[in-house]
Amino acid sequence: MSTSSPFVIEVNDVTKRFASKCALDKVSFTLDHGHTVALVGPNGAGKTTLFSILCGFLQADTGSVRVFGHTPGHNALFGVLSALPQDAQLDPRFSVGKQLTFYGQLQGLSRRDATRETARVLELVDLGNQLNAKASELSHGMRKRICIAQALIGQPKIVLLDEATAGLDPINAKAIRSLIASLSKDITFMLSSHDLSELERLCDTVLYLEHGKLTSHQRYTQNNSGTAFLTLQLQQVTDQMREQIAHLTGVKHVRQSQPDEFVIEYDTCHKALDITLLELCHHQGWTYKQLINGNTLENELFTSP
Ligand SMILES: Nc1ncnc2c1ncn2[C@@H]1O[C@H](COP(=O)(O)OP(=O)(O)OP(=O)(O)O)[C@@H](O)[C@H]1O
Structure with a gap:
């Protein structure tokens, strides 16, 4: 038109x-x-x-x-x-x-x-x-x-x-x-x-x-600010897990957004962080339910940063 x-x-x-x-x-x-x-x-x-x-x-x-x-x-x-x-x-x-x-x-x-x-x-x-x-x-x-x-x-x-x-x-x-x-x-x-x-x-x-x-x-897309998010849902989460994820190279911040979920903020230079995360789950024997590229809409709208 x-x-x-x-x-x-x-x-x-x-x-x-x-x-x-x-x-x-x-x-x-x-x-x-x-x-x-x-x-x-x-x-x-x-x-x-x-x-x-x-x-x-x-x-x-x-x-x-x-x-x-x-x-x-x-x-x-x-x-x-x-x-x-x-x-x-x-x-x-x-x-x-x-x-x-x-x-x-x-x-x-x-x-x-x-x-x-x-x-x-x-x-x-x-x-x-x-x-x-x-x-x-x-x-x-x-x-x-x-x-x-x-x-x-x-x-x-x-x-x-x-x-x-x-x-x-x-x-x-x-x-x-x-x-x-x-x-x-x-x-x-x-x-x-x-x-x-x-x-x-x-x-x-x-x-x-x-x-x-x-x-x-x-x-609701990945931005160009150099920061991106991954949302990791696990069978169970602990503070120790959060610490371990926070120490991975490229990770800026890890927040527990739900009882079984972490939102991981990371530097977009580290494109393979998703692979690194899955490797960490595998080596530590953590059972993950879902790894989502980005933040969930529910978290964006209803949970404070
Ligand atoms: N014809 C109307 N007369 C009086 N009040 C109205 C009328 N239509 C809507 N409202 C009021 O305006 C407000 C917004 O209503 P609206 O139907 O747009 O909400 P909504 O977001 O679509 O809600 P829902 O998710 O329940 O469908 C409500 O407080 C509703 O009571």
Whole structure:
């Protein structure tokens, strides 16, 4: 889509109140192309309100919002931005195919193109065989996948997914995560979820909202500051182990972040520290559960350094 704005989304000083309740309090951020964004925060933090404003369903009281340089709800964003609301519902009376095709036509597709798009997106969520099923005949998880398919109709450039995998069984949740990962080269996804491990697998940028305020906006990737992190989960941890790890060459700091976990900050010159760590585990007879390249999202957001 041609736009003069370098940003996919620009949110500037946005406040939204519901009576005396401040759902968003002077929220500002920009997102550029090519990122998958996690929107994180406790219940009532303002995530859905932010999604609704980005979609143009709600208007901010103050501040400005631009999506590809346009005001949310602008015609130019038709088919460019789509969203899966947390409580998205299908009409139980009509077949899946009819509803998705109708939705495609509402987006301006011809009946033929909308029918083709419907078949394509149903295949993406592995429900190509449910074209003629009525929504009332499907399980909750299947309905959720159909709603995700609906959000992908017309090949949008931005897709906002509010709790996309909530209520899905592990296999279907994994399939949706794989789908998002495979589409994220072409689509900017913004995902709200309470599943931090899901978000850290999928997202490279994190927006953390708390009581309507954006308290953290960070790129969740290795930085260029010369410092990197490894997260080592062990069967059991002791102070003596922490001392031994701290003495390895290149290690700057070791912190016990969980009862069974160390976060190791190290100098990026020592690229093979992961191998050294595994060798240490082997020589000392320590049973490790997992070695993660980087810090976990949970640790970044909820444990102090
Ligand atoms: N239509 C509304 N009328 C009144 N208050 C509202 C309305 N919508 C949201 N709120 C309030 O605004 C605040 C933010 O709500 P919001 O739904 O955006 O939070 P959330 O982060 O999406 O929460 P959850 O994780 O529980 O879905 C909450 O205190 C909520 O009670």
